[in-house]
Amino acid sequence: MKATLAILPRSWSRERRSAVAIAVAVFGLVVFLWVLAQVLAVMPEPIGSAAEQFASGAQITVELTVLSGLVGLVVGLLAAFGKLSKFPPARWLANFYIWVIRGTPLLVQIYFVFFALPDILPIELPDFYSAVVALALNVGAYNAEAIRAGILAVHRGQVEAARSLGLSPLQTFRDIVFPQSFRVALPSLVNNFVSLLKDSSLASAIGVVELMNIGNRVRSSSYQAVPVLVTTAVIYLVLTSFMTQVSGAIERQLDIENHK
Amino acid sequence: MTEFASFSNGAESKRKPLITARNIQKHFGSAHVIKGVSTEFYQGEVAVIIGASGSGKSTFLRMLNRLEAHDGGNIVIDGIELDANLKHIDAVRREVGMVFQSFNLFSHLTVLDNVTLAPRRVRKTPREQANREAMELLAKVGMSAHAHKYPHQLSGGQQQRVAIARSLAMQPKVMLFDEPTSALDPEMIKEVLDVMKDLARSGMTMIVVTHEMGFAREVADRVIFFEQGKILEEAPPEEFFGNAQNERIRAFLGQITN
Numbered sequence: 001m002k003a004t005l006a007i008l009p010r011s012w013s014r015e016r017r018s019a020v021a022i023a024v025a026v027f028g029l030v031v032f033l034w035v036l037a038q039v040l041a042v043m044p045e046p047i048g049s050a051a052e053q054f055a056s057g058a059q060i061t062v063e064l065t066v067l068s069g070l071v072g073l074v075v076g077l078l079a080a081f082g083k084l085s086k087f088p089p090a091r092w093l094a095n096f097y098i099w100v101i102r103g104t105p106l107l108v109q110i111y112f113v114f115f116a117l118p119d120i121l122p123i124e125l126p127d128f129y130s131a132v133v134a135l136a137l138n139v140g141a142y143n144a145e146a147i148r149a150g151i152l153a154v155h156r157g158q159v160e161a162a163r164s165l166g167l168s169p170l171q172t173f174r175d176i177v178f179p180q181s182f183r184v185a186l187p188s189l190v191n192n193f194v195s196l197l198k199d200s201s202l203a204s205a206i207g208v209v210e211l212m213n214i215g216n217r218v219r220s221s222s223y224q225a226v227p228v229l230v231t232t233a234v235i236y237l238v239l240t241s242f243m244t245q246v247s248g249a250i251e252r253q254l255d256i257e258n259h260k
Numbered sequence: 261m262t263e264f265a266s267f268s269n270g271a272e273s274k275r276k277p278l279i280t281a282r283n284i285q286k287h288f289g290s291a292h293v294i295k296g297v298s299t300e301f302y303q304g305e306v307a308v309i310i311g312a313s314g315s316g317k318s319t320f321l322r323m324l325n326r327l328e329a330h331d332g333g334n335i336v337i338d339g340i341e342l343d344a345n346l347k348h349i350d351a352v353r354r355e356v357g358m359v360f361q362s363f364n365l366f367s368h369l370t371v372l373d374n375v376t377l378a379p380r381r382v383r384k385t386p387r388e389q390a391n392r393e394a395m396e397l398l399a400k401v402g403m404s405a406h407a408h409k410y411p412h413q414l415s416g417g418q419q420q421r422v423a424i425a426r427s428l429a430m431q432p433k434v435m436l437f438d439e440p441t442s443a444l445d446p447e448m449i450k451e452v453l454d455v456m457k458d459l460a461r462s463g464m465t466m467i468v469v470t471h472e473m474g475f476a477r478e479v480a481d482r483v484i485f486f487e488q489g490k491i492l493e494e495a496p497p498e499e500f501f502g503n504a505q506n507e508r509i510r511a512f513l514g515q516i517t518n
Contacts, residue, residue, distance in 0.1 A: 161364035161423075164325050165378035165430055166354040175377060179368050254368075 014252060021249035029242040033059050040231070046222035047231050050214070057214035058235050064128070064210055065197045068135035072196065073189070075136055076143025083148050094144065101141035107202050110134040114206040131203035139196045143189060150185030151177060183254045190247035194240050201236075211235060264400055264462035278303045278338055278434060278465055279324065285332025286319060286489075293319055294330070295489040301434070306466045308476040308497075311486030312512060317469050320486065321436050324467065325356040338433060354382060357427030361439040363419040365411040365426070371398065372407040375426045382430065390429075397425040401455050417448030421455050434465040441472060473516055477501055485509055 008017045036058055040051035047054070082094025101109070114130040117123065125133065154177050162172040201212035215232035219225050277300040286294035294316045301307055311317045322328040324335065326342055326349050335342040337352050366374050375394035379385040385393070398404040401421040411419055420440055427435060437456065441449045453475050460466055460479045470476065476483050476497055483500040485493040493500065493509055504510050 155364075157360060157362055157364035158366060160327055161358075161360065161366070162378075164327060164353055164356075164358040165426070166350060166382040167378060168350065171381050175381065176366055176368075183368065 014255070018249040018252040022246055022253070025242055025245035025249060028245075029062070029239075032238060032242070033062065036235070043231075044227075046218055046224050047227055050218045053214045053218065054211070054231065054235065057209060057211040058239065060128075060208065060210040061197070061200055061212075061236075062239065064131060064135065064200045064203060064208065065193070068132045068139065068200070069193050069196055071132065071136035072139035072143055072192075075140025076147050076189075079140060079144035080147035080151060083144060084151060098141045098144055101138055106134070106138050106199055107205060109138055110202055110206055113137075127203070127206050127208045130206060131200070131208050135196060135200060135203070138199070139192050142192045142195075146185045146188035146192065147181065149188070150181030150183075153184045154180045179254075186247070186251055186254065190244070190251075193247070194243050197240055197243060198236060264458050264464070276303055277301065278305075279467075280336045281320075281324075281333070282335075283333035284320070284323065284330045284335065286316070286323065286328065286330050293489050294323070296333070297489070297491055298333075299484065299491060299494065301465065301467060303433075303465055304463050305481045306460045306468070306479050307482045307484055308480040309467065309469045309484045309486060310471065310473075310476065310512075310516075315486040316489040317486040318438055321438050321467060321469050324436055325353050325358055327358075354430060355433045357430060357432035357435045359420070359423050359427055359435065359437045359440045361442050363411070363416070363423045363443070365419050365423055367411050370408050370410055371403065371414070371422050374411070374422060375429045378426070379429050394425070394429055397428050398422070400458070401425045402451075415448060416444045417451045420444065420448075420452045424452075424455055424459070428459075434467065435459070437466065437468040437470065439469050439471070441470065471516060473501070473513070485512070 008020055012020075033055065037051045037055035040047055040054050042048065043051070079094045079097055082090045083098070085091050085094070110131060113125070113134040114127060117125075117130075158176050158180065159172055162176045163169075167175065200210060203210055204213035204216060207213070211232060215228055219228040222228065279301040281300070282298050284294050284297040285292075297316075297320055309317045309321065319328055323330045324337070324342075329344070338355055340348050340351050340355075342348060342352050365371075366377065369377065372391060372394055375397060376385075376387070376390040379390045379393070380387060395404055395407065398407055401424055403418060403421050403425065406414060406418060406422075411422070414422065424435075424440075440456070441452050444452065449472070453472060456466070456468070456475070457479055468475070468480075480497045482494055483497050484491055485500070485506075487508060493504075493506055500509075501513070504513060
């Protein structure tokens with residue numbers, strides 16, 4: 001993020017600089033996905049002939065990550081509420097969920113949603129959405145801890161001031177507690193999101209045609225592990241770099257007290 | 261600083277109790293912290309509550325807008341019984357402003373947004389109008405030049421003046437002050453007390469927990485002395501400070517003034 005901020009005029013406000021930085025990073029990500037196929041096409045074999053596949057795999061990876069990341073945010077928020085609830089069964093449920101998710105491998109969770117869930121419930125999800133469900137539930141458990149810590153970090157006096165002004169509990173949460181706790185939770189949430197992008201590679205195990213799956217296919221048909229895996233890794237690296245760019249800019253946007 | 265507009269509703273309403281507290285009790289676990297406090301506060305009155313720390317004076321004040329719940333007796337504010345009913349609590353909180361020792365300005369909002377948030381959310385005042393009214397209030401507390409700053413950019417005295425403006429924006433009938441100058445450096449105490457004096461002169465009903473005896477002497481209509489969860493003495497300031505009969509009050513005043 002520092003790279004983008006450094007070239008922006010110093011006279012701009014912090015909000016403006018970081019808003020522009022977010023836009024630049026998001027735009028950069030879109031452009032990257034757009035030109036990836038063309039760039040890879042000029043590479044030597046076996047990458048050149050698989051350029052289209054790599055590009056579409058990278059796109060599926062981003063879709064998988066963004067979708068399960070957003071659902072995981074909602075799941076994490078609900079689980080954090082559960083953990084902080086005064087109603088004991090809600091606490092038990094949230095604690096049980098977090099305990100199970102954090103104590104079992106993600107691969108088992110993905111297999112469970114894809115293979116075992118249809119035997120228990122009358123729903124059969126395609127591979128992509130099975131992966132979304134498993135990844136969202138997984139990242140949600142980690143998000144819950146981050147969000148809970150953020151909510152607990154909000155000073156009690158802030159809530160008292162809001163309530164004494166006549167704001168309802170819901171307004172107090174929306175206008176005071178949530179924005180303040182979000183700022184505290186953001187670095188952890190971003191870490192979780194970057195992990196999620198990398199973990200989404202496990203979706204290849206149930207046949208989702210994302211980046212890792214493409215890598216596997218090209219490697220096994222070309223018998224050339226080094227160029228294929230290096231290409232796969234570099235694409236992941238560029239994607240995670242864009243993610244940290246965006247999150248760094250959001251952190252600055254919210255950094256009212258100018259710590260950075 | 262300009263004068264506040266008059267908040268009083270005429271002299272005839274002066275004798276009508278705005279707040280009635282009868283036999284208030286409060287326990288924290290096994291500790292009995294408020295032991296049967298009864299008193300009334302009148303429209304336009306400035307009451308100053310003093311007492312040693314742990315005497316229950318802040319707890320009592322916080323019960324007047326139910327930041328603490330009383331577990332015995334009853335409190336009626338402007339005809340509304342303050343009980344567990346959320347509608348009653350919200351109705352009372354719209355009428356009762358509170359200023360805290362640690363200011364409690366919303367740290368993620370500008371000074372202007374701190375002042376306008378409650379009118380916009382609770383009274384549904386349009387943003388333009390809320391901003392205009394907030395700027396008037398900020399002018400009255402001498403803070404209009406800082407409207408677009410964040411709380412951390414202000415001194416303690418400035419933050420507290422904004423907190424007073426924030427409470428006034430809800431047009432409360434009574435203002436509670438919980439040790440408003442105790443967290444301030446000495447050179448900033450005066451600027452906050454000056455705002456409070458202007459407010460008192462404008463006819464605002466005020467209940468102030470403080471250690472500022474000068475303020476009590478000069479502004480209070482009545483001084484209330486708390487000890488061990490009870491009101492030990494209440495009297496006009498001349499009488500209270502002039503000839504404190506009670507030995508414990510004399511001892512307390514001796515400690516404070518030294």
